[in-house]
Amino acid sequence: xxxxxxxxxxxxxxxxxxxxxxxxxxxxxxxxxxxxxxxxxxxxxxxxxxxxxxxxxxxxxxxxxxxxxxxxxxxxxxxxxxxxxxxxxxxxxxxxxxxxxxxxxxxxxxxxxxxxxxxxxxxxxxxxxxxxxxxxxxxxxxxxxxxxxxxxxxxxxxxxxxxxxxxxxxxxxxxxxxxxxxxxxxxxxxxxxxxxxxxxxxxxxxxxxxxxxxxxxxxxxxxxxxxxxxxxxxxxxxxxxxxxxxxxxxxxxxxxxxxxxxxxxxxxxxxxxxxxxxxxxxxxxxxxxxxxxx
Amino acid sequence: xxxxxxxxxxxxxxxxxxxxxxxxxxxxxxxxxxxxxxxxxxxxxxxxxxxxxxxxxxxxxxxxxxxxxxxxxxxxxxxxxxxxxxxxxxxxxxxxxxxxxxxxxxxxxxxxxxxxxxxxxxxxxxxxxxxxxxxxxxxxxxxxxxxxxxxxxxxxxxxxxxxxxxxxxxxxxxxxxxxxxxxxxxxxxxxxxxxxxxxxxxxxxxxxxxxxxxxxxxxxxxxxxxxxxxxxxxxxxxxxxxxxxxxxxxxxxxxxxxxxxxxxxxxxxxxxxxxxxxxxxxxxxxxxxxxxxxxxxxxxxxxxxxxxxxxxxxxxxxxxxxxxxxxxxxxxxxxxxxxxxxxxxxxxxxxxxxxxxxxxxxxxxxxxxxxxxxxxxxxxxxxxxxxxxxxxxxxxxxxxxxxxxxxxxxxxxxxxxxxxxxxxxxxxxxx
Numbered sequence: 217x218x219x220x221x222x223x224x225x226x227x228x229x230x231x232x233x234x235x236x237x238x239x240x241x242x243x244x245x246x247x248x249x250x251x252x253x254x255x256x257x258x259x260x261x262x263x264x265x266x267x268x269x270x271x272x273x274x275x276x277x278x279x280x281x282x283x284x285x286x287x288x289x290x291x292x293x294x295x296x297x298x299x300x301x302x303x304x305x306x307x308x309x310x311x312x313x314x315x316x317x318x319x320x321x322x323x324x325x326x327x328x329x330x331x332x333x334x335x336x337x338x339x340x341x342x343x344x345x346x347x348x349x350x351x352x353x354x355x356x357x358x359x360x361x362x363x364x365x366x367x368x369x370x371x372x373x374x375x376x377x378x379x380x381x382x383x384x385x386x387x388x389x390x391x392x393x394x395x396x397x398x399x400x401x402x403x404x405x406x407x408x409x410x411x412x413x414x415x416x417x418x419x420x421x422x423x424x425x426x427x428x429x430x431x432x433x434x435x436x437x438x439x440x441x442x443x444x445x446x447x448x449x450x451x452x453x454x455x456x457x458x459x460x461x462x463x464x465x466x467x468x469x470x471x472x473x474x475x476x477x478x479x480x481x482x483x484x485x486x487x488x489x490x491x492x493x494x495x496x497x498x499x500x501x502x503x504x505x506x507x508x509x510x
Numbered sequence: 511x512x513x514x515x516x517x518x519x520x521x522x523x524x525x526x527x528x529x530x531x532x533x534x535x536x537x538x539x540x541x542x543x544x545x546x547x548x549x550x551x552x553x554x555x556x557x558x559x560x561x562x563x564x565x566x567x568x569x570x571x572x573x574x575x576x577x578x579x580x581x582x583x584x585x586x587x588x589x590x591x592x593x594x595x596x597x598x599x600x601x602x603x604x605x606x607x608x609x610x611x612x613x614x615x616x617x618x619x620x621x622x623x624x625x626x627x628x629x630x631x632x633x634x635x636x637x638x639x640x641x642x643x644x645x646x647x648x649x650x651x652x653x654x655x656x657x658x659x660x661x662x663x664x665x666x667x668x669x670x671x672x673x674x675x676x677x678x679x680x681x682x683x684x685x686x687x688x689x690x691x692x693x694x695x696x697x698x699x700x701x702x703x704x705x706x707x708x709x710x711x712x713x714x715x716x717x718x719x720x721x722x723x724x725x726x727x728x729x730x731x732x733x734x735x736x737x738x739x740x741x742x743x744x745x746x747x748x749x750x751x752x753x754x755x756x757x758x759x760x761x762x763x764x765x766x767x768x769x770x771x772x773x774x775x776x777x778x779x780x781x782x783x784x785x786x787x788x789x790x791x792x793x794x795x796x797x798x799x800x801x802x803x804x805x806x807x808x809x810x811x812x813x814x815x816x817x818x819x820x821x822x823x824x825x826x827x828x829x830x831x832x833x834x835x836x837x838x839x840x841x842x843x844x845x846x847x848x849x850x851x852x853x854x855x856x857x858x859x860x861x862x863x864x865x866x867x868x869x870x871x872x873x874x875x876x877x878x879x880x881x882x883x884x885x886x887x888x889x890x891x892x893x894x895x896x897x898x899x900x901x902x903x904x905x906x907x908x909x910x911x912x913x914x915x916x917x918x919x920x921x922x923x924x925x926x927x928x929x930x931x932x933x934x935x936x937x938x939x940x941x
Contacts, residue, residue: 232522255939258598260620345772346764369707369767371919457709458766458913459920474591476903477616 245490252483258473270484280485283465286375290382290464291443297383299435302390307420309391310398322395325388333385337452340381344368368454371461378453378462382446390435397431398424433504440500441493465489546577546836548843549603551596552828555583562859570846577839587708597622597831604834605843610647610824611899612733614656617829623655624830629841630654636845643891644825644865656827657844658865660856663789663823663886664714665805672699672783673804680806687809691760694783702755703782705773706765712752712912713897713905714786718822719748721893722814729816735901735940738933740926744815749922751811753915766913789823789882793861796876805878807885817890824894825865901936904929 252270254263274280305325309318328336343350344367352364367377401424409419425432447466450456456463456471463471465485473482552563560583567579582603584592589607596602597617608614608623617623630637637645640658648656668680676697681687694701706712720729724744732738755761762773762782777785778798787795787805795803810818828847830840846852853869856862863870863883872880886892897905907929914920 257616257620258594259617259622260598262620344767346767347772366764366767369764369913369917371914371917455708457707457910458917459910461914461919470591471906474594476906477594478903 245487248483248486248490252480252487255478255480257477257479259477266480270481271488273481274484274488279460279463279468282460283463283468286462286464287444287446289375290379290446291440293379294382294386294439294443295436298387298390298439299432301383301387302435303394303425303432305387305391306394306398307424309395311416322392326392327388328385329389331385333448334452336381336385337449340377341368341453344377369458371458374454374458375462378450381453382449386439390439393431393435394428397428401427429504433500436504437497437500440496444489444493444496465492544576546839548577548579548605548834548836548839549582549601550579550843551582551584551593551603551606553584553586553589553607553826555585559860562856566847566852566855570843573846574839574842577843579843602831602833604831604836604840605828606831608656608827608829609895609898610656610658610827611894612735612901612905613898614648614829615650616902618650618655622829622832624832624834624837625653626655626657626830626841627653629837633845636848639848639850639866641865641867641887643886647824647892647894648827648829656829657848658825658827659847660790660826660862661823661865661883661886662826662863663821663882663892664718664786665789665807665821665882665885666784667777667787667792667795667803667805668784669777669780669782669799670802670804672780678783680804681809684809684811684814691755691758695759700762700782701760701784702762703773703777703785704761704765705768705770706913706916707767707769709909709912710895710897711770711773711786712916713895713908714822715752715755716748716908716912717893717896717899718808719751719811720745720816720896721820721822722808722811722816722818723748723751724816726817732933733900735904735936738900738904738937740904740930740933745929746922746926749915749925752912753922756916761916766916789879790860790862792879792882793876796861796878803878805882807889817893819888819890820893821886821889822895823886823892824898825892901933901940903932903936907932 253265253267255266256263308314309321314321342348346352346364346366346369349367351367355361355364365373368374405423405427406419409423414422445466446464447470450462450464450467451470454462456467465488469482469485469489472478472485550563550567554560554563563581563583567581571577571579593606593608597606602622608617614623641661644658644661645654648654648658668678672694673679676693676699678690678693679686681690691701704711724732724742728742728744732740732742756765762768762776765773768776773785774787774791774794776782778795786808792805807821828844830837830844834840848864848866850866850869853864853866854871854874856864857870857879858874861876861879863875863879863886870880870883875883893899897909900908907925911920911925911928915922915925
């Protein structure tokens, strides 16, 4: 019964981590579900049982659908720019012609992602300012004044203006992740491809992408889940406004909890966010058949 | 058990101890030294305002060596959210800032605020030292829960040289006002500077319009979360008036993406003729414009069914936590803070009008502030900021829709329907 003894020790080793995850991840999820069935506010001890009413209300709330739409926009645009764009940037930086300058570009592209989100938000708020902002200033300078716009102040453009800032900030970060895994690809593959006369684009599609498939998958999961958890960028730049046009699930939750004193409703939103991200990541893991590396 | 497993258990036990240590926060340290600790939370962390409170606290501690006051300050915007979280926690400040009206009332309903009526009744001299209209907004069911610190009111501030250039007078009625706005616009001057990035700026207009267009008793009934319906046609009219100001081009462009502070700079630079500003901002205006400015209250609306002589504004003040262990000392501090001496210091140092009778005078305040307070005394009363006077959810609906009214995505009728729906929901929940 040696294996059993070993197993017991093995379990003991896992136990601390397991307990930690249990108490800091799983219990809160269950507790949150419990909380979502009561009407309560943070400063009032009284709790009124409402059952699943808040979920019913949530699915009827038009803001919920605005938020879902905005989160999805976030996800799709981030996939194109951060994962797609990041891949291209990484591939270009790995190219022999540019590799000499790679450290320089690596730093330049990476810098935005180390700046705190509050700073980035305020900075872009100024850049987007219709009177003194650089964005409109640039448009005037190149003679396209009719494109000048109140970017964050118009409910049609505000969400795109906010999403763009995310792309600006994190594309470089993604490119860096891809770059690292590209550097692990054996050079022989590329030499062989060169001898066979494959074009650069073909090499990229047939060698680079399959070789870093795992990293692409990780990148996709990170961006998509990040897109559904996004809060700070939106909160700092627009606070969900104008009106509710840039509301995402995160800001909707915040508003319910700390503005409208509806902790129960906020908990219900939290549960829904959890379910959405859970389904998305399960789906991606299944599609990507992950688990071999990283 | 083998040695290894024993070791592991010890390690885990230590780990658990560390975790447990995290949870119990460090309790008040000064209590050991026999001193009473009072936690005081206000909303003025700005370097120009904070020293006043520091000074008052220091002075108080000197006079009461057995009391230590721990001051904390959170800025205007964030305190709206944070106050709710703080009051839900275990570390509740003994004395905390609150707006008057519904904002304070929800803490009262939750039992988080201490009833101060007995203390005020015991010391009638203290009670009578306040301008009556400043205590009233903190009342719920005839009981006093808050002590006012300052008085704030909203006035249209105008640029004197622009008014002179186009030969304009301070308007008495809304029609006169509109005419003047039109004159300004015809001459290529931006009539009203307005920054609505944070939509409370729009709410201040709506507070005034509602007060002037909706009968007083109906409005009071609607602002009460238990009976609010918002079906009076005056509410839609109020929104329409706000939209019209924008549609006719009287507001500056891009109001939704301009912050109030930036708008202020534009006004100071002479980029517009008028600006709807608060009394507490008058000292800033004076600093920047040096006498080249005047002010008038929102003009009366002919035919409006509401009260025409009230002024939009409210006292800011403090509540005492119902969980405080030292109510007597907390009251002692509030008395000190609102003494005539400290009230007049509030005016001299910060330029703010004090609700204490005789504390803000023509001698210690800039001329316009003294006149503004005078205007308040003459007015029928105050219409409290809409976003702090109605239930939080109704306020939220007003706030977010104000921006959409400006950019034209929503019509006043639509917005009002939405607000009625929210009011109904609030009603059903507050039984």
